[in-house]
Amino acid sequence: MANNTPEKKIPFWLDPDKRAIAYQGLTIIMVGLLAWYLISNTLTNLEKQNIASGFGFMDKEAGFEIGESLIPYSAADSYARALVVGILNTLKVSVIGIILCLVLGVFVGVSRLSDNWLVKKLAGIYIELMQNIPILLQLFFWYSLFYEALPPVRQALHPFPGMYLCNRGVIMAVPTSHPAHVYMFIAFGLGIVGALILKSWARRRQESSGKDFPVSWTSFGMIIGLPLLVWASFDAPHSMDIPELKGFNFKGGLMLSPEFIALLLGLVIYTSAFVAEIVRAGIQAINRGQTEAAMSIGLKKSFILNLVILPQALRVIIPPLTSQMLNLIKNSSLAIAIGYPDFVSVTNTTINITGQSIEGVALIMGCYLTFSLSTSLFMNWYNKKSQLVER
Numbered sequence: 001m002a003n004n005t006p007e008k009k010i011p012f013w014l015d016p017d018k019r020a021i022a023y024q025g026l027t028i029i030m031v032g033l034l035a036w037y038l039i040s041n042t043l044t045n046l047e048k049q050n051i052a053s054g055f056g057f058m059d060k061e062a063g064f065e066i067g068e069s070l071i072p073y074s075a076a077d078s079y080a081r082a083l084v085v086g087i088l089n090t091l092k093v094s095v096i097g098i099i100l101c102l103v104l105g106v107f108v109g110v111s112r113l114s115d116n117w118l119v120k121k122l123a124g125i126y127i128e129l130m131q132n133i134p135i136l137l138q139l140f141f142w143y144s145l146f147y148e149a150l151p152p153v154r155q156a157l158h159p160f161p162g163m164y165l166c167n168r169g170v171i172m173a174v175p176t177s178h179p180a181h182v183y184m185f186i187a188f189g190l191g192i193v194g195a196l197i198l199k200s201w202a203r204r205r206q207e208s209s210g211k212d213f214p215v216s217w218t219s220f221g222m223i224i225g226l227p228l229l230v231w232a233s234f235d236a237p238h239s240m241d242i243p244e245l246k247g248f249n250f251k252g253g254l255m256l257s258p259e260f261i262a263l264l265l266g267l268v269i270y271t272s273a274f275v276a277e278i279v280r281a282g283i284q285a286i287n288r289g290q291t292e293a294a295m296s297i298g299l300k301k302s303f304i305l306n307l308v309i310l311p312q313a314l315r316v317i318i319p320p321l322t323s324q325m326l327n328l329i330k331n332s333s334l335a336i337a338i339g340y341p342d343f344v345s346v347t348n349t350t351i352n353i354t355g356q357s358i359e360g361v362a363l364i365m366g367c368y369l370t371f372s373l374s375t376s377l378f379m380n381w382y383n384k385k386s387q388l389v390e391r
Helices: 016-049 079-111 117-131 135-149 178-208 215-233 258-282 288-296 300-339 344-352 357-386
Strands: 163-166 169-173 244-245 250-253 254-256
Touching: 079 117, 079 258, 079 344, 079 357, 117 258, 135 300, 178 215, 244 288, 254 288, 258 300, 288 300, 288 344, 300 344, 300 357, 344 357
Parallel strands: none
Antiparallel strands: 163 169, 169 254, 244 250
């Protein structure tokens, strides 16, 4: 017999689902009211001080010089262009720093596990020493080293032909600008893409047939050979832009400022110590039986490391490695302490001139948030790609 008894309605304050919705709605209202109060109060205070809000100042003339720039820039350019210069300077030191940090960190981390007592101890000393010296002190050390240990321009050291060392930085000869260089750069990029495709094909081939393929030498030939072929097709231009001392400074060549070198050294040396420990921990996380099994079939030590240990260790290495890459990018903002014109430094100068502090801080936050999220997305994709597929 059907039960026709009507269901008893539960009051909404006793219904957990409805109560949760009410709490969330109340939270949204409170956050919205707080945001409205802060924004309206800020706009009122800016109006009282006759400070215009918004980003209209971006099109105005900046009126200040920037010591280093990857693109043409002068004081007559706009604030927007000055900020682009700062972004490019931050990207330059971050990208180069990450590459050098990975190379040095992997080398030191593997050395930490070496059978050679001296190599193992030196790697351990490096890690312990560099991890426990604050990065800001390291920046000051490298920066002061240039001005205290290196001579002035007229007494510049000349260790190699076309290279000079002085308290204004490192000056070196570079190839003279030529249309071939653009095509060589394109060929270099195509070589890298081709090497990655070849590596993927060789791995699938090895998994299916067990046959090995000389990926390293073939990839090296593609990455180096293609640009050399392009260079040769343009009649091998070899003229060099050699720096010359004229007056109180060098003219020509490429100059790396003390600020850039000090910042790069500080970031790379400090962060690579942490990367080395991550690499060491990742390698030691692999069961010893994996190494013994690889040795039992006659694999060389280099093959064991590259084909057996590191591919498995990547699953442990990549997540903490991502954090260190993000730390390097964010620590680059310390460049302001030694005068390198990164994005934070250029934005601070803009704030001091325009008084647009809120907009300037918002730009800094948005810039570093974009850098961090982009790095995280790429590393998360690579981490997912490196995971073992379970059946």
